[in-house]
Structure formats: structure tokens, C-alpha cells
Amino acid sequence: MSHLRSVDVVCLGESMVTFVPSRPGRLSDVPSFARGIGGAESNVACGLARAGHSARWISRVGTDGFGEHLVREIAATGVDTAYVQRDPRRPTGIYFRTAGERAVGSETAVGSETAGGDGGDSGDSAAASEPLAEVLYYRAGSAAAAMSPALIPRERAWSGRVLHLTGITPALSGDCRALARELTAHAPGRPLVSFDLNYRVSLWRREAEEAADGEGGPAVLLDLARRCDLVFVGEDEAEAVWGVRGPEAIRAVLPEPELLVVKQGGAGATAYARRPDEGTDTVTFEPAPRVDVVAPVGAGDAFAAGFLSGTLRGLPVAERLRHGHLMAAAALTVPGDLGTPPSREHADHLVALDAARWGTLRFGPGWTDLPSPAEKWAETAVVEVPDS
Numbered sequence: 001m002s003h004l005r006s007v008d009v010v011c012l013g014e015s016m017v018t019f020v021p022s023r024p025g026r027l028s029d030v031p032s033f034a035r036g037i038g039g040a041e042s043n044v045a046c047g048l049a050r051a052g053h054s055a056r057w058i059s060r061v062g063t064d065g066f067g068e069h070l071v072r073e074i075a076a077t078g079v080d081t082a083y084v085q086r087d088p089r090r091p092t093g094i095y096f097r098t099a100g101e102r103a104v105g106s107e108t109a110v111g112s113e114t115a116g117g118d119g120g121d122s123g124d125s126a127a128a129s130e131p132l133a134e135v136l137y138y139r140a141g142s143a144a145a146a147m148s149p150a151l152i153p154r155e156r157a158w159s160g161r162v163l164h165l166t167g168i169t170p171a172l173s174g175d176c177r178a179l180a181r182e183l184t185a186h187a188p189g190r191p192l193v194s195f196d197l198n199y200r201v202s203l204w205r206r207e208a209e210e211a212a213d214g215e216g217g218p219a220v221l222l223d224l225a226r227r228c229d230l231v232f233v234g235e236d237e238a239e240a241v242w243g244v245r246g247p248e249a250i251r252a253v254l255p256e257p258e259l260l261v262v263k264q265g266g267a268g269a270t271a272y273a274r275r276p277d278e279g280t281d282t283v284t285f286e287p288a289p290r291v292d293v294v295a296p297v298g299a300g301d302a303f304a305a306g307f308l309s310g311t312l313r314g315l316p317v318a319e320r321l322r323h324g325h326l327m328a329a330a331a332l333t334v335p336g337d338l339g340t341p342p343s344r345e346h347a348d349h350l351v352a353l354d355a356a357r358w359g360t361l362r363f364g365p366g367w368t369d370l371p372s373p374a375e376k377w378a379e380t381a382v383v384e385v386p387d388s
Helices: 041-050 065-076 174-183 200-212 218-227 233-240 247-255 299-312 317-332 343-350 374-380
Strands: 007-012 016-021 032-036 055-058 061-064 086-088 094-097 108-109 113-115 135-138 162-166 194-195 230-234 259-263 268-274 281-286
Touching: 007 041, 007 230, 007 299, 016 061, 016 065, 016 317, 032 065, 041 055, 041 065, 041 162, 041 299, 055 086, 061 065, 061 247, 162 174, 162 299, 194 299, 200 218, 218 233, 218 259, 218 268, 230 233, 230 299, 233 259, 281 299, 281 317, 299 317
Parallel strands: 007 055, 007 162, 016 094, 061 086, 162 194, 194 230, 230 259
Antiparallel strands: 016 032, 094 135, 108 113, 113 135, 259 268, 268 281
């Protein structure tokens, strides 16, 4: 792999062009849409690049205007897109969505596509309760669904300190499942492998109907998660896919990863880190700050980016969790999938607050654009929330 430029993180997976209504209302009633981009893995890559890390996105897009737009927009955040392949026969995926929360496990099929879940997870630890989103995918037979071990060389995917994958990719096709297994195999040269469950029930339902192997999502996702080093799982996802409830039960199902992060909605997140010499876990919980939510889509991806940023910096687990919460808060307070994270100095200042001060944080739109002098942060970034 010496001929490949090494990066901090490689993120592999499908991204799509997203269309968001220009005004509130059902998709059937909205007259126009604003174009954006969305995809769990590229969201993580963009978040890491904006946080000062080197990130590479690997995927496939069509040789169409939507594919060109995706690659251009993702590259504009500082992400390396040199290994994104163009497919002249398959299209770039697109989707339409309204604002609102993703309903885990309750999506509705629409023809060969789906409604209810999108390419960027909203199940982060800082998200508030929101109305359910209306989402339509048009991704069946996309260029990214053709990703396979033959088309994506392992040396490219393993060209970073960390490889980040999600459970969306293996749901796209049998070839994508084979690629996910190839990249999570334990072999010389394997980087730290990060895996975000990102359960999409409708994708797995459609794939099971169309696939010759008939593999079900719960078994495939459990096998992949157990092969990885760092795993992110939402409590709601774990209950929907495996029927288990609560952080301890989830850890019992996933004892293999060295680090398991359980996202617990607005309460916060719990991390289980294995003690190398003892085989037992250090358990760390960090509450989420309060956030005035603009749109919840993409916040789970931002949380993963923040946690991975802390991991790359070698920070303690509690600080990694807090950085995850801050990145999620940046995504929650903007209308699109991608929020601009706070500067590293700003984030480190907030992460270093004591527990009482951290508990008073509340974030609203524009909070990451605050002045940089530390003495001003106490006046503007930290909002005291009086007891009710």
C-alpha cells in the first residue's frame, strides 16, 4: 500500500443527492425543492475534514450531473475523492425528504424504493423528539450498489488509520455485503475498523426479496459488527434489529468490539471500553447538551465524526463522547445534513468544562460561528438554563 497516500480516515459507502422541500408540508403538496447531498459515510468524512483531519471518501457514482454534483460538494469540504469511481451504466441515487425524525423499523415501501429512512442517521445522542420524516429513495440499481471486492481494492479501503463503514452498505446488494465482509476481515495491514449500525429496515426488506442468498439484516449486521473494533449503535436500532433493550443488553450481544458506543437519544451516550489486561470493560456515560433542533437528519453521523476525531487525537473516552455530542449539536442546528463544527479550540474549551457546567449547555442555530476568544465563550456559547 506504499503507493497510496495515507489519510486519517477512509469512509466507504453510498451518497445521494437529496431534495428538501422549499417550505413545510407533505411531499405531495410542496411545489419546489432545494438540492443538497446526503450519505452516512460521506457525512462522517466531511465532518472529519472540517474538524482538521485528512479524510478520504470511496464510493461509486453515475456519469451524470448528480454524481458530478456529489463529488464536487464533498471534495469542497476538504475530503479526498480521488478513488470515487464513475459508472456509465448505473445512475447516482437520489432521495426526497421532509424535515423530521427517522422512524427506526417503521419505514414504508414505495415501489422498489422506500419511505421513512434516509442516508444520514438522525439517531444521535443529542437529538430531541421530532415529527416523523417523509422520505422517498430512488437508489435501486445505483452505481454505488455495484460496489464489490473486485471493484474496490482492499488496499485502497485500508489506506487510512481508520476505516469507517455503516450497515447501510451491506443492505444495498450481495456484492456490497461481500465487500463489507472483505474489508472487516482480520488480516495483516487492517486499520482500526469503525462500524455504525445505521439500520434501515426497508433496505433490508427489499434486498431480502431480491437477493438470491436471502440473507436477513439482523444476522448480517450482527456478524459485521462483531468483526469491527469500534461500533456505534442506537438503543432504538438495537431493539428494532435484535430485540434487545438497554446498553448492558447491547454489550452482551456485542462483546467482541474493543469499544462499543451506545447512543441513548436525548439522555446521552454510554461507551464500553475493554481493559486490555483484564478483559472487562470501563463504562463511561456522558449526557448530551440541550439543543434547539432545526433538523435531526445527519446528527448521528456527526456524532460518529466527533467521536472518531477524539479517537484520532488519543483523547480519553469521556472527551470523545463530548466531542461527539458537540459535532451532533452542530448538525442539529442547521437545516441540511452537514453542520460546520466548532473550531478545535472552541470544542476543547467546552469539553473541558466540569460536569455541572457541561449540564447547563444549550445550543441554538449559529452557535459554531461564535467569536474565538475564550473569554467570550462564557458569555455566548454556554447558555445557562434555569431550573423549571
